[in-house]
Amino acid sequence: MSYRKLVLLLAFLLIVPIAIFLVYAFAQGWFFPALWPERWDSELFLRQLRDPQVRRGFEQSLVVATGVSGLALLLGYPAARVLELQQFRGRGLIYGLFFLPTVVPSVATGIGLNIVFLRLDLAGTLFGVMLVHLIPVLPYVVLTLGSSLAHYDRNYEHQAAVLGASPWLVFWRVSLPLLLPSLVVAGVLAFLISWSQYVLSLLIGGGKIITLPMLLFSAASGGNYSLIASLSLIFIAPLLLLLGLVARYLGSPATGATPRP
């Protein structure tokens, strides 16, 4: 297969579900064997855009996902530096620790997490939901930053330090510009994973925090495809926008992007 065809095929595979959802969101009573809906109605889709619960879900998802990517970078960057730039025994063990949540299914830990968060009085709070999202998010942030740091030349920092720059100045003027693409990509991946979380938000949010996936899953349980499609579109749109904005970073080799299956 030629390169062009492959890109087009993947683009097609991306456009197909979006197109299906677009049609379903506005179609009414569209059943076999009708190839094309006979009746259209934008009422349901527009109502979702105005619906106070959908708006609240969107806002809270946005706050949580933004908070999570901020926190994940704040915690993940120093951790990745230690892991990549220091040589010490037990490094594999720590990497394993970060890796563990990505392979243990959430059904095994979700209920336990809920109890821990209830005990810490963090369940049902935005901060609690952000904190719990760090568990699936941090591994990918650490891995992404780590693999970018593996190719990072620390001598620039040393030179700046030798020339008398304070650690803060070194970070601000040397490390940050050099690592910016990787930090942006890690932040976007964190946002993405947080935005898509369902089980953990449901358990820790306990209904006090409502995120978009919770609305989407409860709609999915009802089998109304116009509703499901409308919410899916509202759900996917910001992610596509975000990924589109950072596309130039995503395509560049130095970011070390380690995505999620």
Add this chain to the structure above:
Amino acid sequence: MAKWRSWLGLAPASIIMLGLFGSSLGYGIAQSLGWLPFLDQRELSLAAYRNVLVGQQLGGQWWSALLFSLWVSCAATFGSACICLGLLSSIAERQQHYRGLSIVSNLHLAIPHSVWAMALLLMLSQSGILARIGFAVGWLDQPKDFPVLVRDRWGIGIILAYITKEVPFLLLIGLATLRQQGRAYLLVAQSLGANRWQRLRLVLWPLLAPSLISGSFLVFSFIFGAYEVPALVGVRYPEMLATMALELFLNPDLQARAEGMAVSMLMSLIILAVVGLAWRWREQR
């Protein structure tokens, strides 16, 4: 002193991982051992594990679910890896930066598995959009003439959903390797007179193998443990282990929570064993 300070960077992230994740895993293990305080039951035993593995009611279910989970996870992982390798082989030498491909593959990450599975259902069900196209052009008269591709007995729908979702993921991983080292090696091999087949077999595949294999293990463990896709495009029987665990959590008899947790723990153990083996294999190389 300096050493100790540098360790500090690792501390906050480790606290969250170890503290929150570790203690919740501990709760899970306790519950699988029959620690159900909401029933005022605090004695620990292996009864739930016994019921799951050799019990009259659940034993058969466990083994058939295990087989089905292995089949689906292996088929989907192997399928995605092969397709990905094939695609990369065909394009590896033709491009310099693979920017377009990488961007499109990245955009695929925007669609979560559940949403993707629903789209697939609307496309491929016996009365779905493909079947309607088939009807319009006269290939079929009624829905049952269309092949059963989703919600089928063999997990084809689940496997299809995962393959189409994981190929872009593995492509991203493979592209990262290619971009870093691939082209240079391929050019050297070419100038040394290696033919296309030799370049693939002796240069490209060994180069891609480590990253693709570890990516595949990620994919395997994800598929083995996830329940959203089988819930949407799978059937009641045969079922995957994750679905079996969930069903036990749905059981009105709260005692079944212990068995649900036991299934989840056994699942996690299997995944850890597989991933651990892969890790060792990689370290040895």
Add this chain to the structure above:
Amino acid sequence: MQATARKRIWNLGLLIGLLSLIIASCGSNTATPTSAPSSTSLDLSNWTSIEQAANGQTVNWYMWGGSDSINRFVDEFYGKALKERYNITLNRVPVADTVDVVNQLLSEKEAGKTSGAVDLIWINGENFASLKQAKLLRGDWGQSLPNSQYVNWNNPAVNLDFGEPVESLESPWSSAQFQLIYDSAKLQASDLPRSYAALKEYACANPGKVSYIAPGPGAFQGTRFVKQALFEISGGAEQWLGAFNQQLWDQWSPKLWEYFNDLEGCLWREGSTYPKTENELHSLFANGEVDFSITQAIAGAGSLIKENLVPASARAFVFDDNMIGDFNYVAIPSTAPNPAAALVLANLILDPQLQAAQILPENGFGLGYGIDPTKVSDPALAAKLASAAQQLGDPATPASDLAKSLRSDIAAEYQSLIEQGWDANVLRK
């Protein structure tokens, strides 16, 4: 060598320190009880005091959120009335499955919480049994609500929930009865099967055009479908009433599996797979894969048509006998943070005006009365209830058919026997 050993000890020490920190914070938290529940002070004999206590509260109503039209009905009717009449804010929390709420409450109990997140749950059947088993429901209020006077608590269909005694732990919202749905554009009413025997004949005359929902936890409609067949095959529902009877089950269950195994070859996909939920069946029906769907709504296919889940020509019908009817309820967890507001809402639900509104298909809910209309003495209200019952339209099953076939549910033990037996004898065979 020494240095690495010391480092290892450091590692270990750090880990232990972190762990003990976590454990300590958990421990200290259980020692200090969280905010005391205000529930103890509520006096149900003084309703005005409850309305006063509820003033300004927010009620967190957890309910299955899969139906856009039901969600709208709840927001538009109860949400507005609560705000206008009692200054209560309704926070409707949509869940994909009511069992999520059960798990939430179990976790709250395990964590030692006395004040949780949930005020009211839309519930019945197995989830009610779970919460009752774990003693997580507020008791002694269902029959004390002012509007409880309209509820016929002597009706076993009301005071037993899937065979489990209600014992004032919940209050009814609406009623439902098992019905089938057909497409009047494809079938004549006179050609419809009116019994399980006739359904088998129909299925084998039209191979692949009949299916039913796989019985199991979370799919009570399938269990009920099989249970009704048991009534017919054993010669009547009466003998199954009362306490659980193992002998009776042993006598008839082989015949039951025989029926379903005979039916299997004539089913959709020859019974190799079954739809898991009501929505899957609706979708198969709407797309013409099968000829019948099912519903529990008194408005029949009305609300489903309104939501575009089935074609406008869909109509509901019943067999001549053995169609199980029951009630669904709202319950208040013992850890409800706003129990006063929950009580006011549970009472509001029984308001005859709102009951008259809930059955009309155009309002989007479409389930039957939770109250007994004959207990409403106010002539204007009684007339309103009567006229609403006349306005269900063509997609509903005629009221006389419903009444003729109505049967109540039986002891809870049969539920799991049917689910396990069907799994072993029909599905996995």
